[in-house]
Amino acid sequence: MKNVKTDKKKFYVIGLFVTLVLAGVVSFYASSSPDGLEKVADKIGFIDAAKDHALAKGPLADYGVKGIKNERLSVGMAGVIGVLATGAVSTGLFFVLRKKSN
Amino acid sequence: MHIPDGFIDIPTSTAFAALAATGVALSLKGAKSSLDEKTAPLAGLTATFIFAVQMLNFPVAAGTSGHLLGGALAAVLVGPYAASLALTVVLLMQGLLFADGGLTAIGLNVFNMSIIGVWVGYFAFNLAKRVLPKKKASVAISALFGGFISVPAAAFGFVIEYAIGGTATFSVSAVASAMIGTHILIGIGEGLITFFAVSAVMASRSDLVYGYKQEVNSLETRSA
Numbered sequence: 001m002k003n004v005k006t007d008k009k010k011f012y013v014i015g016l017f018v019t020l021v022l023a024g025v026v027s028f029y030a031s032s033s034p035d036g037l038e039k040v041a042d043k044i045g046f047i048d049a050a051k052d053h054a055l056a057k058g059p060l061a062d063y064g065v066k067g068i069k070n071e072r073l074s075v076g077m078a079g080v081i082g083v084l085a086t087g088a089v090s091t092g093l094f095f096v097l098r099k100k101s102n
Numbered sequence: 103m104h105i106p107d108g109f110i111d112i113p114t115s116t117a118f119a120a121l122a123a124t125g126v127a128l129s130l131k132g133a134k135s136s137l138d139e140k141t142a143p144l145a146g147l148t149a150t151f152i153f154a155v156q157m158l159n160f161p162v163a164a165g166t167s168g169h170l171l172g173g174a175l176a177a178v179l180v181g182p183y184a185a186s187l188a189l190t191v192v193l194l195m196q197g198l199l200f201a202d203g204g205l206t207a208i209g210l211n212v213f214n215m216s217i218i219g220v221w222v223g224y225f226a227f228n229l230a231k232r233v234l235p236k237k238k239a240s241v242a243i244s245a246l247f248g249g250f251i252s253v254p255a256a257a258f259g260f261v262i263e264y265a266i267g268g269t270a271t272f273s274v275s276a277v278a279s280a281m282i283g284t285h286i287l288i289g290i291g292e293g294l295i296t297f298f299a300v301s302a303v304m305a306s307r308s309d310l311v312y313g314y315k316q317e318v319n320s321l322e323t324r325s326a
Contacts, residue, residue, distance in 0.1 A: 006306035014306075015147045023154035031159040031167035036284040037103050037260065039166040044277055046270030051108035053201035061201035063157060079157055082195060086153040090191040091146030094184065097133050098142040 016087070023079030027063070028072045103171060103256060103285075104196065105211055105263075107204030114267025119209025125217040126190055132183030136312065144303075144310050145180040149188035151299070152176060153195060160291050168288030171215050171256055174223025174248035175296045178241070178313035179303060182224045189216035214259035223252030227313060241314045242301040249296030253289035257281040 006014075034042060041047040059066045060078050068074040110118075137145060152172035159167035172192070176185030193211050196202040203211045227248030234240035261281050265274045300311070308314050 005309065008307075011307050012143060012147060015151065019147070019151045019154045022151075023157055027154075027157040030157060030169075031161045033159070033161060033165050033167040035103060035159060036162070036166060036168050036257065036281070036288050037105065040277065040280040040284055041109065044270075044272045044280060046109065046268070046272060049108045049269045050106040051204070053107065054205050055198070055201045058199070058201055060199050063200050063202070075157075078200065079154065082153055082157075082200065083150055085199060086192060086195050087146060087150040089195065090149035090188055091143065093187065093191065094133070094137055094142040094145040097130065097184075097187075098137040098139060099134065100139070 019083055020080060023083045024076045027079045028075050103215065104203035105207040105260060107206045109269060110207065110210055110263050111267040111269055112206060114263060115206050115210055118213045118263060122209040122212035122217065125186060126212065129183040129186040133187055136181040137184055141180060141310060145184045145188055148176050148179050149191050152188060153192045155295065156192065162287040162291065166284060168291055170292055170295045171219050171253060173215060173219030173256070174227055174245060174252040175299055177220050177224035178227055178245045178248065178300055179311055181312040182220050185220045186216045189220060210263050214256045218259045219252045219256040222255035223248040226251035238304065238308065241304055241311065242297050245300040245313065246293040246297035250289040250293035253292045254282050254285045257285035
């Protein structure tokens with residue numbers, strides 16, 4: 001079976017670019033309705049059991065950069081920071097765990 | 103799906119944190135044999151992509167939204183052990199940087215999404231792949247099924263935790279039917295996103311896809 005292989009570098013550049021656009025731009029358009037669990041908790045009646053997050057006043061809490069008023073910019077920057085942080089930590093971890101080829 | 107602090111009592115949260123830690127330890131061991139020079143970067147990209155797409159809540163019903171969990175997606179792309187680790191990194195980032203998912207609930211969330219979501223999604227993927235024709239296109243369709251099933255399965259994890267240590271006293275069966283019902287709808291979105299993401303990687307670098315490589319190997323063995 002012959003597969004048309006995308007060049008490795010191109011694959012990761014495109015992958016990272018798509019990821020950054022999703023977190024940095026598209027995220028602004030995400031639905032702000034409560035998620036499934038919140039909705040169920042609200043409907044059944046235990047939503048008030050939720051406590052404030054210990055880091056609720058942190059600089060990136062709720063996917064916004066503290067101090068940036070423009071919401072599009074704030075959520076977009078938070079998304080980009082999250083992508084870079086997740087990318088660095090996970091890729092670092094997976095490189096440590098990988099089998100060396102030699 | 104991210105459980106905040108306060109829904110589940112501390113003893114139960116602690117017990118699930120121990121279970122989650124055991125799962126992560128086993129995954130660290132298992133991932134060592136599935137990751138190599140070629141697949142380690144894909145595992146990193148997968149975790150990163152899942153973080154991004156988890157930000158994208160989509161509407162599912164009046165006043166309710168859902169977002170990708172990504173357990174089945176990660177399991178198909180990089181195998182279940184690396185997938186559990188990828189999801190765990192995402193959940194830690196969300197909890198520690200973005201105040202999403204309670205700190206005392208982190209074990210609960212890892213258990214539901216990184217372990218149940220990944221393994222049930224992976225199992226459902228393999229089940230579908232066994233039933234469908236041995237074709238390349240079956241990989242993404244099986245991934246769709248895995249994604250779909252993984253969401254109500256992860257939601258069921260919450261139901262178990264609520265039954266054991268919920269701080270509220272509403273009936274477990276009411277919570278169960280509401281959770282499963284809502285998350286079947288979210289599962290449809292999960293299945294579709296999983297399908298498109300797996301299709302994209304299959305079209306460009308199918309040689310990297312864990313859930314496809316096994317099939318290629320078995321086909322080669324048979325034809326040899």
